Amino acid sequence: MTRLMMPVALSVVLAFPAAAQDLRAPSEFESIADPSERSAAIFEEMGKVLTHPRCLNCHPKGDSPTQGDDMHPHMPPVVRGAADFGAPGMTCNTCHGPENYETVGVGGIESVPGHEPWSLAPVEMAWTDMSLGEICAQLKDPERNGDRTMDEIHDHMANDGLVGWGWDPGEGRTPAPGSQQLFGQLTRAWIDTGAACPG
C-alpha cells in the first residue's frame, strides 16, 4: 500500500532532542588552551541554542516558517511576505500578539506564541539545513547578519526580546536550553576568543 509522507518528517532530522539539553557556561571551556579551538568549541555550545527548534522555526530558508518541537510546517499555511511579516491580509499579528496567549478550555494548541515585535528572520539570515560552521560564517558576515558588528551580534543574542522569547515560549513548547543570559555570556566569550568557527 503506497502512502506518501508529508515533508513534515524531513525537517525533523534537525529537531533537537531538546529536553536533555543544558547549556554550559563559558568557564567550562577554559581548559581548552588554544583560543581558536576554545572559540570554536564555545560556538558549538551556542549551536545548541541556534539550532534549537525555537530559533530554527523562524529562521527558515524558504518562504514559510515551521512550528512546534517537531518543526512541522506552520498551520495555517503562512508566507514570509515582503517585510518578513506575513502576507497582506494575513500578517503575523493576525494571530501572534504582544505576548504568549494561553488557550483555555479549547483543544489543539496550548498557547499561541507572542512577542512585540514578532516576525521571521530575514531570508539572508536563514539557518535551516546549514551546518554550524556555515551558520557561524553567516553570523559574522555583515551582508548576511543585518549589517551588525560583533558587538551588535552580542547585543542581539544577549538582549533582544524576540531572541529571549526562545526561553519563554509559552505552554506546549520546549524552551531553548540554558538562559538568554548564559547565551549572551557564551556569545561574548566566543567573540572575545576570536569568534572562530567550527570546522
Place this chain on the structure above:
Amino acid sequence: MTISFTVNGQDRSVDVDPDTPLLWVLRDELRLTGTKFGCGIAQCGACTVYLNGMTRRSCVTPISMVEGSDVTTIEGLSGPEAEAVQAAWTAIDVPQCGYCQSGQVMSATALLQQNGAPTDEDIDNAMAGNICRCATYVRIRQAIHDAAKTLEG
C-alpha cells in the same frame, strides 16, 4: 476587571475576566454575533476582526490586550473595499452555509486595502487562514478579483 475600547466607532466598556477572548466579549457581552466561533485556536479565521485596522483572530485575543484599541467587526465594516467585496460576494453567490463568510469578507477586504490588484497567489496567501468547509474557494478567488476590478474603476 473593566476594559475600555471602541467597537465599530462606539466607546465600549466591559467588566469581564481579563483572559476572556475578544470573540466571546463581542458575542456574549456586546451581542455582535456576526463574528463566529469555529476553532478557538486561530486555525479557521471565522472570528476575524480588525484590531487597530489590522486583521486579528479574536478567539486568541485576550480582552486585556484590547484596552484602548479600536475594534472593527463585520457589522461595522465599511469603506470602498468592503463595499466592493460584499457586492462581488453577492453577485456570484459565494456563500453556501455562510458561517465562515464574515471572516472571509474581513480578510478579503483587508487584502484589497493593502493590495488593489492581487494575483491568485496573493489571494491564496492572504486567505489561507480562513477555512471554508463548504469549499467555496473557487468563488472566493473570483469575487476578490471582481472586487479589485470594481475598485480600479
Place this chain on the structure above:
Amino acid sequence: MNIHTSRRGFLTGLIVAVALPQLARAEARPGYFNELPALDGDWAPNAFIRVAPDNTVTVLIKHIEFGQGPYTGLTTLVAEELDADWGQMRAAAAPADAEKYANMAFGMQGTGGSSSMANSFMQMRKAGAAARAMLVAAAAEKFGVPADQITIEKGVLKAGDQSASFGELAEAAASQTAPDDPQVKSPDQFRLIGTDLPKVDTKAKTDGQAEFSLDVYLDGMLTAVVAHPPKFGATVASVDDSAALQVAGVQKVAQIPQGVAVYADNTFAALKGRAALEIDWDDSSAETRSTDQMIDQWTAAARATGHAARDWEVEATGDVDQALSGAEMVEATYVFPYLAHTPMEPLDGVIRLGDREADVWMGSQMQTGDVGTLASTLGIQNVRLNTMLAGGSFGRRAQPDAHFAAELGEVAKAHGPGAVKLLWTREDDIQGGYYRPLTVHNIRAALDADGNITAWDHGIAAQPIFIGTPFEGMLQGGPDFSAFEGASELRYTTANHRLRWAQMESPVTTLWWRSVGHSHTGFAVECFVDELLEKAGRDPIEGRLALLGDDHPREKGVLQRVAQMADMSGDFGYGVAVVKSFDSYVAQIAEVEDRGGIPHVRRVWCAVDCGLAVNPNIVRAQMEGGIGYGLSAVLFSEITLDQGGTIRQQNWDSYPIMRIPQMPAVEVEIVQSAEPPTGVGEPGTPPIGPAVANAWRRMTGKALRRLPIVPVA
C-alpha cells in the same frame, strides 16, 4: 449596524439578537426570515405559502438550509407556478411538523440523501399552482372577466387594462376554494426554473446578519459545555467539580449521561470551568484498539469470512471462485480512515424549558426525531423546534439516535426551567465520533485475453450506520447498504460477481458523511477498474464506455461530456472517474501535478447529470464544494486512535482540511435533461478521489490505496 424591525412585529422579544436580517417591506430583493412571521393578516393558501398584504410571498421550507440551497430552490418552485416576481419572494423555516412537512422520501421531517429538491419538486409546484388558481379566481371576480382571460406576469395579475398584485388580492383569494389537484406548468412554460436566480440568503451571509443557533441569545440564558469521555465507550467514574465551581461565572456542574455539564454566565467561564473539572473515567467498556490494529482486523475481514461480527453475502452472480481459479488475478486492498465532518459551526442549540413545554433553536436536520427525543428526555409533550440556519453539516446534523437533541434535553433537565445554550467546541466535534466508518475494501478480479473483466470478487469491512439505531427497521433484516452502496449493482459488466460485507464492531460511533458509502466505494471501484483498464491496455474513458455497455446511458453521457471539456494537453497527470450516487451522475477529470512527491490538483473538469437543474448556479456551486470536500478527505484528513484508544486529533491543526491554496480551479457543465431533478449536495464528492488517484498512478506508476494520501505523521 442595522437594526431592522419586523414586518409586523412578529418578534416576541425573546430573542435579544442585536441584528436581524429581515428585509424592509419595499426592498425588491428576495430574502428569508429567521423566524416565521405571525399569520395575522397573511393569506395562507396551504401549509407552504403565505401571501402578505405588503405583497411579499413567504415560502415555508421544510428542509434545513446549510448551504445546499433549499431556501432558494424550493422558493423558486413556488414562484414559478405563481409567476411571481423574484424580488417579492421570501423563505422561512417551516415549523417542525411531521404531518405537514415530512420528507416524502422518509415519511418524517428531515433532510438527507440529497433528496430536498427531488422530494419537493412536485409538492411545492402544486402548492404554488393551487395558490395561483385561487388568485386567478379572485382576480376574475374582481375584474369581472372569465378566469382564462387572466394572465400573471412578475407578480401582477392582468386582464385588459385591469391589474392587481398578489397582496391586493390576498383577502379575496382566501375565500376561494383550493383546487384538489392543481394543474402545474409544463416545462416549456418555465420562466424561473432553470435560471440562475440569486440566492435568497446570500446578502445576509456576507454582512454578518445571518442568524445561526450560536447567535441565539435569550434573557437569563446560561451557556453550557459538556466534558465528554476522552475514549469511545468510556463513562464517568467520579468527578471533582470543586475547582470548576470556583471559576467566576460558573453556576452549576451536573453529571448527565453524556458526561459532565458545566453551566456558566458566559461561554468563556463555561470553558474555563470545564477545564477545571477533575474527572476519573471508567475505560472498562472503551475502545482500546488503535486504528492501526483495527485496519489489520478489517483487512483480514475484507479478504475472507470468519473475521467479522457477521459476514453477509450481498450479491452473487455466476461462479466467482471458478472464474478466478487459474486465471491471472489482480488484487488490491484499499484502506479508508475514520473521518469527522467538521462543519464550520460545531453542534450547538438553545433550549428554553418552561412548565411542561420547551422552545428549542437548533440546526436540526431531522426535526421529527429531534423533537421526539427532546420530548421523551424531558418527559413533556410540547416541544416547539425552530430550525435554524446551520453552519454546514455534511451529514453530521442528521442523527438517527438524535444524540445532540438528547444531550440538549439532558442539559436542560439537569438545569431545570430556564434558558441554556449548549455548545460543542471543535475538539468535542473532532473527538466526538459519528465518523465516516473506517473501511477496508479488497477486490480480486480476472481479465481474459481481450482485456474483459471475467470475475470481480469484492469484500468490504466496515461498521454499519443504520444497524443499531432507530432506523434499522428500514433494512428489514437485510445488510446495511450504507457500507457497500456503489459497490453493489456493479456497472462494469462481469458475468461472475460477488460482493461481501463484513460487519465490524466498535464503540466508535459512525454516521453518514457526505455521500455515505460512495465516499469509499466510488474510490475503490473507480481506481480498481482504472488499473484493470491500464493492464488491458485500454483507454480510461473509451474503456469505461465499453464496459458500461448499453444499460448506463447517463453515466456514459457525463463521461463523454467531461472528456470533451477537459484539456489534457499539459505536462501533468490526468485521471477520470464516474460515479452515480443519489440518482445523479457525475464524471470528473483531474489535472494533477507532482509537487515534491505530493499530488497538487490544479484543475478539475466536472460533468453532472442531475435531471432538470432548477438553479444551475446552485448545482455548479454544489459540484465545486463537493469536489473541495472530497479532495480534502482524500488528501489530508483522518481520525486515528493510539493504542489504548486515545484519539490523536483535536482540532484543525491536527485534522487538516482543504484551504484555499490547495483548491483547484473547477469547471462544471450540466448535462441538459428533462428527467425530474435529483440530488446535488453529495454526488460531487465521490469522483474526485479516484480521479486524482488515477491521475497520480498514471503519472508516477504508484497506486494510492490508503487514504489520506498525505497523512500528517
